[in-house]
Each structure stands twice: as C-alpha cells, then as structure tokens.
Amino acid sequence: MNALVVSPIAIPLLTAFLCMMAWRSVALQRALSIAGALALFACSVLLFVRVLDVGVLAADIGGWRAPFGITMVADTLSALMVLLNGVVAVAIVFYSIGAIGPRREKHAYHTLVHCLLASVSGSFLSGDIFNIYVWFEVMLMSSFVLLTLGGERGQLEGALKYVTLNLLSSSLFLSAVGLLYGLVGSLNLADIAIKLGSAGDEARPVIAAIAVLFMASFGIKAAIFPFFFWLPASYHTPAPVISALFGGILTKVGVYAMMRVYTLIFAPVFPAAGEILLWIAAFTMVTGVLGAAAQYEIRRILSFHIVSQIGYMIMGLAIALLVLERMDGAPIEDRPAMLATAAMALGGVAFFILHNILAKTNLFFVAGVVHRLRGTGELKELGGLYKERPYLSLMFMVSAMALAGIPILTGFWGKLILVVAGVRAGEYWIVGVSLGVGVLTLFSMTKIWAEAFWKARPEEAEGTEPKPDDTRGTGWMNAVVAGFVVLIIGVSVLAGPIYRVTERAGHELIERAPYIRAVLDEEYLRSLPGGIGERWIEPRAETAAAGEGR
Amino acid sequence: MNSLVLQTASRFLLPLLLLLSVVILLRGHNTPGGGFVGGLLAASAFALQAMAFDVESARRMLRVNLLAMVGLGLTLALVSGFFSLSAGGPLLKGLWFEVPVLGFDDPIKIGTPVLFDIGVYLTVLGVVLTMIFTLQEVVE
Numbered sequence: 001m002n003a004l005v006v007s008p009i010a011i012p013l014l015t016a017f018l019c020m021m022a023w024r025s026v027a028l029q030r031a032l033s034i035a036g037a038l039a040l041f042a043c044s045v046l047l048f049v050r051v052l053d054v055g056v057l058a059a060d061i062g063g064w065r066a067p068f069g070i071t072m073v074a075d076t077l078s079a080l081m082v083l084l085n086g087v088v089a090v091a092i093v094f095y096s097i098g099a100i101g102p103r104r105e106k107h108a109y110h111t112l113v114h115c116l117l118a119s120v121s122g123s124f125l126s127g128d129i130f131n132i133y134v135w136f137e138v139m140l141m142s143s144f145v146l147l148t149l150g151g152e153r154g155q156l157e158g159a160l161k162y163v164t165l166n167l168l169s170s171s172l173f174l175s176a177v178g179l180l181y182g183l184v185g186s187l188n189l190a191d192i193a194i195k196l197g198s199a200g201d202e203a204r205p206v207i208a209a210i211a212v213l214f215m216a217s218f219g220i221k222a223a224i225f226p227f228f229f230w231l232p233a234s235y236h237t238p239a240p241v242i243s244a245l246f247g248g249i250l251t252k253v254g255v256y257a258m259m260r261v262y263t264l265i266f267a268p269v270f271p272a273a274g275e276i277l278l279w280i281a282a283f284t285m286v287t288g289v290l291g292a293a294a295q296y297e298i299r300r301i302l303s304f305h306i307v308s309q310i311g312y313m314i315m316g317l318a319i320a321l322l323v324l325e326r327m328d329g330a331p332i333e334d335r336p337a338m339l340a341t342a343a344m345a346l347g348g349v350a351f352f353i354l355h356n357i358l359a360k361t362n363l364f365f366v367a368g369v370v371h372r373l374r375g376t377g378e379l380k381e382l383g384g385l386y387k388e389r390p391y392l393s394l395m396f397m398v399s400a401m402a403l404a405g406i407p408i409l410t411g412f413w414g415k416l417i418l419v420v421a422g423v424r425a426g427e428y429w430i431v432g433v434s435l436g437v438g439v440l441t442l443f444s445m446t447k448i449w450a451e452a453f454w455k456a457r458p459e460e461a462e463g464t465e466p467k468p469d470d471t472r473g474t475g476w477m478n479a480v481v482a483g484f485v486v487l488i489i490g491v492s493v494l495a496g497p498i499y500r501v502t503e504r505a506g507h508e509l510i511e512r513a514p515y516i517r518a519v520l521d522e523e524y525l526r527s528l529p530g531g532i533g534e535r536w537i538e539p540r541a542e543t544a545a546a547g548e549g550r
Numbered sequence: 551m552n553s554l555v556l557q558t559a560s561r562f563l564l565p566l567l568l569l570l571s572v573v574i575l576l577r578g579h580n581t582p583g584g585g586f587v588g589g590l591l592a593a594s595a596f597a598l599q600a601m602a603f604d605v606e607s608a609r610r611m612l613r614v615n616l617l618a619m620v621g622l623g624l625t626l627a628l629v630s631g632f633f634s635l636s637a638g639g640p641l642l643k644g645l646w647f648e649v650p651v652l653g654f655d656d657p658i659k660i661g662t663p664v665l666f667d668i669g670v671y672l673t674v675l676g677v678v679l680t681m682i683f684t685l686q687e688v689v690e
Contacts, residue, residue, distance in 0.1 A: 002638070013628055014628055017622075018621065020617055021625065023617045024618075062642040111621075
C-alpha cells in the first residue's frame with residue numbers, strides 16, 4: 001500500500017534518471033520514456049481503484065510518523081488527478097514520437113518531461129505544505145527548461161515572463177508557509193487544519209493574511225484574474241507537444257492546491273474566501289474569453305481559453321465555500337441540503353477538471369498536427385483542412401464542441417453540474433456569467449473551425465507548407481488525437497457514474513475527517529493539548545463534527 | 551594555466567583529495583561529512599586537474615560522461631529508498647544489514663543510507679564538475 005501511494009512519484013523520477021544515464025542513445029531514451037509513462041499510468045489506475053475501494057490512503061516517507069515527517073496522501077480527488085496525469089503522460093510520450101524531433105530529444109527532453117510528471121504527481125499527493133512548495137519548484141524548473149527547449153526568440157521572451165511571475169508566486173507561497181508555521185508550528189496539512197480550526201479570534205487577521213497570500217500564490221500558478229498574463233504570453237511559444245502538456249495539466253495543479261488548502265484549512269477560519277473567489281472567478285472567465293476573441297493564432301486562442309476555463313473551476317470552489325460559510329447560521333434542517341450543494345459544487349469542479357484536461361489537451365494536440373501540416377498556426381494563413389483531412393477536422397470538432405459545452409459532450413455535463421450547484425446556492429449572477437462565457441467560447445471555437453478547416457486555402461499560402469519529409473510521424477500524433485476523442489466521448493456517455501465518483505471526492509473534501517484520520521493516528525490526536533484532536537477520533541464524531549463545526 | 555608548480559602538486563594532491571573525499575563520504579553517517587561534502591571534495595580534485603592541465607585531460611581521467619554520472623547518482627539515491635519499500639515499509643526508510651568482513655572481529659553494519667549518500671556524492675560531483683568545466687572551457 002505504501003508503495004502504491006508513492007509510485008506515481010517514484011516511477012517518473014526513476015524514468016527521468018535512467019533517461020539521463022542513457023544520454024548517448026535517443027532511441028533508448030524514447031523506449032524508457034514510453035515504458036515509464038505506461039508504468040505510471042498502470043500505477044495511477046491501481047491507486048485510483050484502491051482509493052475508491054478502501055478510502056483515503058496515506059504513506060509516511062522514511063517511516064517518520066505524521067505530523068513530524070512528510071506524508072503522502074491519496075484521497076479520491078488526488079487519486080483522480082494522478083490518474084489524469086497518467087493519461088496525459090501516456091498521450092504525451094506517444095505524441096512525442098512524431099512531434100518532437102531528435103534535436104530537442106537530445107537535449108534531455110524525456111528527462112525533463114518525466115521530472116515534470118513526477119512533480120505534478122508530487123503536488124497532487126503531498127500532504128505537507130512545504131513539500132508541495134518543493135514540488136512546485138521542481139515543476140517550475142523542469143517546465144522552464146521545456147519552455148525554452150529549442151531556443152527560439154519567441155520562446156525566450158515567453159519563458160522570461162513565465163519564470164518571473166512564477167518566481168513571484170513561489171516567494172509569496174514561501175512567505176505564507178512561513179507565517180503559517182509561525183502561527184501553528186506545523187507543516188502537515190491535516191495537523192494545520194486541526195490547530196488552525198481551534199485558533200482564537202485574535203488570530204483571525206493573521207489567518208486572513210495567510211489565506212490571501214496562498215490565494216495569490218496559487219492564483220498565479222492557476223492563471224486566475226488578475227495574475228494570468230504570463231500564460232497567454234508563453235504557452236504558444238514552445239513545441240506544440242509541450243504546449244499540450246502545459247495547457248492540459250500544469251494550471252490544474254494550482255487549482256488543485258487551492259481546492260486543497262481552502263477546503264481543508266481555511267474554510268472554517270476565513271469566511272470571506274468564497275465571496276472573493278466568486279468575483280475572481282467571474283473576472284477570470286470573462287477576461288479569458290474576451291482575450292481569446294481578439295486572437296488569431298490557434299494556440300494563442302487556446303491559451304486564453306485555459307484562463308477562462310480556470311474561471312469555471314474557481315467558480316465551483318467559490319460556490320462550495322460560500323455555501324459552507326452560510327451553513328453556520330442556517331437552521332439545522334437545511335444543513336444536509338446545503339452540504340449536498342457544496343459537495344455538488346466541488347464534485348462539479350473535479351468533473352470539470354477531468355473534462356478540461358481531456359478536451360484542452362486534445363485541442364492542443366490538434367493544433368500541433370495543424371502546425372505540422374502547414375508550418376503555422378496563424379488563422380489567416382490556414383484553410384482548406386476540412387477538404388484535405390476530414391477525419392482530423394471531425395476530431396477537432398468533437399473536442400472543440402466538448403470545450404464549448406455542447407450537449408452530451410463532457411463540457412456540457414461539467415457546466416451543468418456547476419450551474420445547478422450555483423442555482424441551488426442562489427448565486428444567479430455568476431451562473432448567468434458562466435453561461436454567457438460558454439456562448440463566447442463557442443464563438444472562438446467556430447472561429448478556428450471556420451478559418452482553419454472550413455474556408456478555402458488562401459492562394460498566397462500555396463506551397464509554403466513543409467515538405468512531405470517533414471510531416472513524417474503524424475500517424476502517431478493522429479492516433480493520440482483519436483484516442484483522446486474516444487476518451488472524451490466515453491466520459492460523455494459515462495458522465496453519470498463518473499460524476500458520482502467526483503461527488504464523492506467533493507464529500508471527502510467537505511467532511512475532512514477521512515483525510516485527517518488517515519494522516520494522523522489516534523495516539524497523536526489524543527495527545528493534542530486542549531482536546532482539540534478529540535472530535536476527529538471516533539468514527540461516530542463525524543456527523544457531530546459536520547453539524548457543529550460547519 | 552601553465553604552471554609547473556601547480557601541475558606537479560596536483561599530481562600528488564589528486565589521489566589524496568579523492569581518498570579524503572571517500573573517507574568523508576563514509577564517516578558521514580554519524581559524524582560531520584557525508585555525500586554532499588565528499589562530492590564537493592572529489593569535484594575539487596578534478597577541478598584542480600582541469601586548472602593545472604586542461605579540461606580535456608580531466609574529462610579523460612573521469613572516463614564517465616558527467617550527465618550519466620548525475621543520472622546514476624540520482625538513480626542510486628532513489629533506489630536506496632526502494633529497499634524498505636520492497637520489504638513493505640515506507641519509502642526511504644533506512645534498512646541496516648550486518649556483514650561479516652575478514653579481518654574484523656565484529657560484523658560491519660551497512661545500510662541503505664550509505665547507498666543514498668553514494669548517490670548524493672555522484673550527483674554533486676557530476677553537477678559541480680559540469681559547472682566548472684563549462685566555465686573553464688569558455689576561458690580556454
């Protein structure tokens with residue numbers, strides 16, 4: 001069980017190191033990379049199944065008991081995120097066969113990709129706030145090098161903005177961790193949650209400052225308003241496969257971290273969070289989608305859409321936090337319904353992240369294929385792809401419609417859950433905003449469709465495409481795109497059962513007790529001064545705690 | 551740099567420094583020292599060679615590619631954590647074995663942290679030398 005929890009981190013790390021040793025042979029690195037990604041996927045599936053089966057799993061690294069050592073925790077949400085990481089990993093390594101080219105591969109491409117995958121898994125699984133910081137740094141370093149790999153002028157410019165803002169985020173994060181440690185003397189998330197929950201009223205201003213620092217720091221990582229500028233400035237510059245990896249999974253790490261700390265730690269002690277995040281969500285959605293409307297390069301449009309989609313996720317989190325905050329003053333008989341609404345909102349976020357990782361990564365994959373076929377992503381130079389590549393066009397259509405939220409596809413379900421939760425919470429205006437943004441998303445997607453696929457190819461672009469030699473390997477790229485389309489349709493069809501899993505993740509986040517109990521043992525909980533750990537001990541205390549604390 | 555004094559001295563110092571780095575590495579478990587310091591010392595030995603003669607000769611002396619050395623070091627460090635994992639314990643927990651060695655009355659205790667430290671040693675050696683050699687090659 002221990003091995004299973006740490007395997008999504010250990011496997012990509014081992015793969016990265018072995019790829020380093022195999023520096024001489026690109027072919028060997030490629031084989032190692034594929035084997036590593038498949039192993040990561042297999043382990044993440046096993047972990048996910050196991051967590052669904054037995055509940056939250058925890059592993060103390062080095063055998064140092066929590067809260068003194070570093071603990072890795074897998075609950076339903078983090079297991080789901082790790083599973084998605086595994087899916088993207090497999091897609092990326094196969095897509096790379098056709099897409100990346102030996103020039104970049106020689107410069108430790110495979111090592112960097114696997115370091116990035118390890119750091120993403122690490123951020124999802126870590127139950128220790130400082131350890132999350134460390135994984136963020138590993139992530140920043142590997143993504144920075146991946147971003148500049150190839151050394152083109154535009155890449156360096158984008159990478160500079162990327163690294164500057166992300167370093168700022170890291171320093172805010174570190175200050176917040178320092179303040180938090182000064183306040184409660186612990187870095188273990190579960191332990192912090194208990195101790196902060198029992199802090200007196202005089203600590204509230206400090207807690208608010210810490211919470212806002214975390215909001216800004218994770219907000220920069222997640223690219224929320226007003227911190228999103230670095231994302232559209234950098235994500236369209238590297239090799240398309242790297243854009244796909246970043247666009248698919250990296251910003252979600254910020255959203256995940258925000259969900260984790262706000263539900264586990266700050267929900268009971270920083271009641272203003274819901275309101276603030278709701279406004280941020282609205283601005284993020286609107287600015288992202290308006291920014292996209294003004295762009296005429298495929299990957300730039302997609303980058304701005306990442307921002308607006310992050311807004312939906314933040315909206316779900318904000319609704320959940322608002323409902324939880326209102327529960328304090330609500331009559332007892334209303335509380336179960338409110339709990340259900342909050343769980344629905346968080347489950348909706350998890351579902352939306354799942355949908356977004358599939359749809360967005362695939363759109364970037366398609367953009368990569370288009371770039372390969374035409375040598376450009378500028379809409380005005382593109383055209384005629386529908387005539388030439390009808391299947392590719394169809395696959396783009398499915399992903400784009402999924403992103404825009406056309407019924408029965410994944411985006412529709414994701415938005416539906418969030419909208420229903422918003423209506424139940426009585427936040428009608430944000431629901432209106434999100435629906436309006438959905439329409440504008442459809443506008444952007446049809447723009448790409450009409451310009452790149454539907455319209456006739458502009459005459460002056462004839463003959464500028466890469467020679468047939470350069471388009472070798474697109475078979476692998478197409479296969480990955482097709483695989484993702486199958487996944488998107490599969491998730492759309494199985495939306496019901498999948499939503500039940502994500503809703504369970506939402507319940508776990510709200511209850512907090514399963515997480516805390518899995519990390520901290522009973523002996524430690526009893527030993528806490530003032531009996532603050534007592535309410536987390538007995539399995540029966542769960543319902544009482546939910547009623548009294550919330 | 552073409553200095554006879556430095557070249558002669560480095561011939562004597564190189565083996566001594568390497569020997570010392572291994573001693574520091576091995577005593578590091580309970581006393582000051584360890585893989586990091588040992589690695590730095592070993593790197594200084596090869597850096598001395600690179601400065602007294604040239605980078606090429608130092609690279610020849612190493613025989614191993616630096617990147618591969620870093621990879622090997624990191625792999626060893628990670629693998630040292632797998633031992634207790636395979637015994638059902640947590641990742642990176644130290645396991646100790648008693649190994650009887652000829653010439654010693656008591657068996658010698660060898661544990662997985664030693665492997666971890668060797669990994670750190672190789673990683674530090676590889677990383678530091680990559681930096682020094684790169685800078686030195688710019689100068690040359």
